[in-house]
Amino acid sequence: MTTRIVELRRGILKKNDELAAGLRERFASAGVLVLNLVSSPGTGKTALLERTLRDLRSRGMRVAALVGDLETDHDARRLAASGAPVRQINTHGICHLDAEMVGRHLDAWPDVALSSLDCLFIENVGNLVCPSSYDLGERIRVVLLSVTEGEDKPLKYPGLFNSADAAVITKMDLAAPCGFDRELATGNVNQIRPGIRIFYTSAKTGAGIEEWLNYLAGQARCL
Amino acid sequence: MHELSIAASIVDAVGETAAAYPGARVKQVRLRIGVLSAVIQDSLQFCWELATEGSPAAGATLVIDTLPVIVHCEACGQDSQLDGVQNFRCPRCGEIAADLRQGRELEIESIEIEDLEPDESAPKKPDIEALDPVEEQR
Secondary structure (H helix, E strand, C coil), rough: CCCEEEEEEECCCCCHHHHHHHHHHHHHHHHHHEEEEEEECCCCHHHHHHHHHHHHHCCCCCCCCEECCCCCCCCHHHHHHCCCCEEEEEEECCCCCHHHHHHHHHCCCCCCCHHHHCCEECCCCCCCEEEECCCCCCCEEEEEEHHHCCHHHHCHHHHHHCCCCEEEEEEHHHHHHHHHCCCHHHHHHHHHHHCEEEEECCCCCCHHHHHHHHHHHHHHHHH | CCHHHHHHHHHHHHHHHHHHCCEEEEHHHHHEEEEECCCCCCHHHHHHHHHHHHCCCCCCCCEEEECCCECCCCCCCEEEECCCCCCECCCCCCCCCCEEEEEECCCEEEEEEEEECCHHHHHCCCCCEECCCCCCCC
């Protein structure tokens, strides 16, 4: 009997990475800005997106959203009230979206052509761990953190926060009642992901939304 | 969490490679996992047996090499290893260092296989290179 070592040196998620690279090329050639929104459940991804879709549309931008949840189409129905095309992805127990799911749903979405969009939002399944491993071909990964979750979330979940390109602190209207320490939270985000752009928003009152929308519009223009 | 699907991806890749060595047994699968990869090693070990059941990787041990974060510091131009994942500053000069050079890896490094019959030890696919056993520590 002989024993040998066979070197593979390949990514475990190679298939996902290849699919994501294909999507990224597709998005780039269609000239659409794609964002992947990640956070824990209940941070307010859908609330921010409801407002974002509505307000970007009123600025004349062409926007759409794919929204991931384990079950139900509640979020898709909420988002569709904005008038933007929205499609629900139900993962049926899987704790994250992957590139195959995104590609499959884009192909099965006949009324939406990527080239007719300025911005496509992908709302991931609420989870601060698993989505960080799965590239969806997005250009910008946005991590959300609500004031009710505690300022130390970035330190507890460094993998996801470190993989983000922008951060949005949500529910700022609750900052005072929660005793939210803005400087501490900002410092913690910067400690895990130095130099990242941070927005402080309330989808309810509209605070900070203008700056967030300007950022998105600017990024979409860069394509 | 997602460790079962990670394990299933590993099993697929091992199966593809092992197919080039008919009759051989996979003894060990070696991974390189960065500390920022969001994979919980205990969970991965826990579901390994289940994921490998009935596959060419059945009975193989899973060995995980943990890779610390290495950042490149623009201020001093050096690459340095960080002690943890809580503070992205250059340990040499104290400047902020966001340029990650290692720490997100999620890779299969190698598999160790045992040929049952020496005559069949030659790989059928010429593009897969059989190398000499590597040392345990790199």
